Amino acid sequence: MASRDRDFFDGIFNRAIEMGASDVHIATDSPVFIRVDGRLFNLSDERLNESDVKSLLDMWLSEEEWNFFNSAHEMDFAQNFGKSRFRVNLYRSHTGMAVAVRIIPSEIPALGELGLPEGVAALCEKEHGLVLVTGKTGAGKSTTMAAMIKEINDNRRAHIISMEDPIEYVHVSNKCLVSQREYGSDFTSFPDALRAALREDPDVIVVGEMRDAETVAAALNAAETGHLVIASLHTKTAAESVMRVESFFEAGRQPQIRAQLAIVLEAVISQQLLPGKNGGRVLASEFLIATLAIRNLMRQGKAQQIDSAIMTGGAMGMQTMKKSIGELLSAGKIDTETAERYFYKESNGAS
Numbered sequence: 001m002a003s004r005d006r007d008f009f010d011g012i013f014n015r016a017i018e019m020g021a022s023d024v025h026i027a028t029d030s031p032v033f034i035r036v037d038g039r040l041f042n043l044s045d046e047r048l049n050e051s052d053v054k055s056l057l058d059m060w061l062s063e064e065e066w067n068f069f070n071s072a073h074e075m076d077f078a079q080n081f082g083k084s085r086f087r088v089n090l091y092r093s094h095t096g097m098a099v100a101v102r103i104i105p106s107e108i109p110a111l112g113e114l115g116l117p118e119g120v121a122a123l124c125e126k127e128h129g130l131v132l133v134t135g136k137t138g139a140g141k142s143t144t145m146a147a148m149i150k151e152i153n154d155n156r157r158a159h160i161i162s163m164e165d166p167i168e169y170v171h172v173s174n175k176c177l178v179s180q181r182e183y184g185s186d187f188t189s190f191p192d193a194l195r196a197a198l199r200e201d202p203d204v205i206v207v208g209e210m211r212d213a214e215t216v217a218a219a220l221n222a223a224e225t226g227h228l229v230i231a232s233l234h235t236k237t238a239a240e241s242v243m244r245v246e247s248f249f250e251a252g253r254q255p256q257i258r259a260q261l262a263i264v265l266e267a268v269i270s271q272q273l274l275p276g277k278n279g280g281r282v283l284a285s286e287f288l289i290a291t292l293a294i295r296n297l298m299r300q301g302k303a304q305q306i307d308s309a310i311m312t313g314g315a316m317g318m319q320t321m322k323k324s325i326g327e328l329l330s331a332g333k334i335d336t337e338t339a340e341r342y343f344y345k346e347s348n349g350a351s
Contacts, residue, residue, distance in 0.1 A: 128228055167180050277335045
C-alpha cells in the first residue's frame with residue numbers, strides 16, 4: 001500500500017479543527033486520535049504504518065531536523081497549517097514514530113474572554129516583579145500567557161521579549177515591540193537567553209517554562225532588577241509553586257531563594273480546564289496575590305500555610321480553586337457531577 005499523501009493528512013487536520021479538537025495523535029500501528037473537550041476519540045479504526053507517519057514528517061522536516069530526531073529520538077517544533085498553528089512533539093514508542101499535535105487557535109483571545117479573576121489584568125500593568133502561571137499540561141497556561149502579552153501589547157509602550165519552546169501564538173507588534181525567540185533556532189539555553197535579554201532593553205520578559213535552577217535564578221534576578229517576568233511552571237497550586245521554586249536549589253541556598261522570591265513574586269495563577277456543561281471546556285483557577293502576609297510566609301518557609309491565606313484573602317481579589325469551581329457551577333457553566341468530581345480532586349490533592 002502506498003504511503004498517505006498530503007491530502008490525507010490535510011483532511012485529518014481540517015476535520016480536527018472543524019470538530020474543535022485541541023490535539024491530534026498520529027502514531028505507528030494506531031488509528032488517528034483527536035482530543036475534543038478533554039476526551040480522546042479515534043477518527044476511524046484504520047491503523048497507520050510507519051511509512052504513513054514518515055510521509056507526514058517528510059512534509060514538515062528538513063534533512064537537518066531529521067538528523068536531529070534520529071539522534072535524539074524526540075523533538076519539539078511549530079508548524080503552520082493554513083490559518084492555524086501547530087505545536088508538534090515527535091517521539092518514538094515501541095511501535096515506531098509518533099506525533100502529538102497541539103492545535104493553537106488562530107486568534108489570540110482577549111484576557112477578559114478567558115474567565116480569569118479580574119485582578120489578572122492589573123498584573124499586566126506591573127513595571128516589575130514575577131508572575132507565575134501554573135497547571136498541568138493542557139491546562140491552558142500558554143493561552144493565558146499569550147492573552148497577557150496581548151493585553152500589554154495593546155495597552156502599554158514596552159519591549160516584550162519571550163523565550164518559548166516552541167513559539168505557539170505569534171504576536172504582531174502593536175504599541176509594544178514584541179521579540180519572540182524560539183529554543184533551538186534563536187537560542188540554545190534558557191538561562192543564557194534570560195541573561196542576554198537584560199542587555200536587550202526589555203520591559204517584560206516571558207519564559208515559556210522554568211525547568212531548572214539556572215533558569216529560575218535568572219528569572220528571579222530579572223524580576224529583581226526592574227523587569228516584569230511572566231513564567232510558567234508545571235505545578236497544581238500556588239503553595240506547590242512556591243515550594244517547587246525552592247526545590248530547584250540545594251538546601252543551603254533555599255533560604256536565600258525564599259527571601260528573593262518573597263521580594264519579587266507578585267502573583268500565582270494556577271489553573272485547570274473543566275468539561276463545560278454545554279460542551280467545550282471552561283477555566284477554573286486559583287489566584288494568589290503576594291500580600292505582605294503571604295510574603296512573610298514565603299520568607300519563613302511556611303508555604304503550607306499559603307492555602308489558608310488565600311481562603312481569607314477574598315477581599316483582596318484572591319480565590320481558591322474550590323471557590324472558582326463553585327462559581328462555575330452556580331453560573332451553569334459546569335454540571336453537578338463535574339463540580340463534585342473536581343471538588344474531590346482538590347480535596348485529595350489529585351492531578
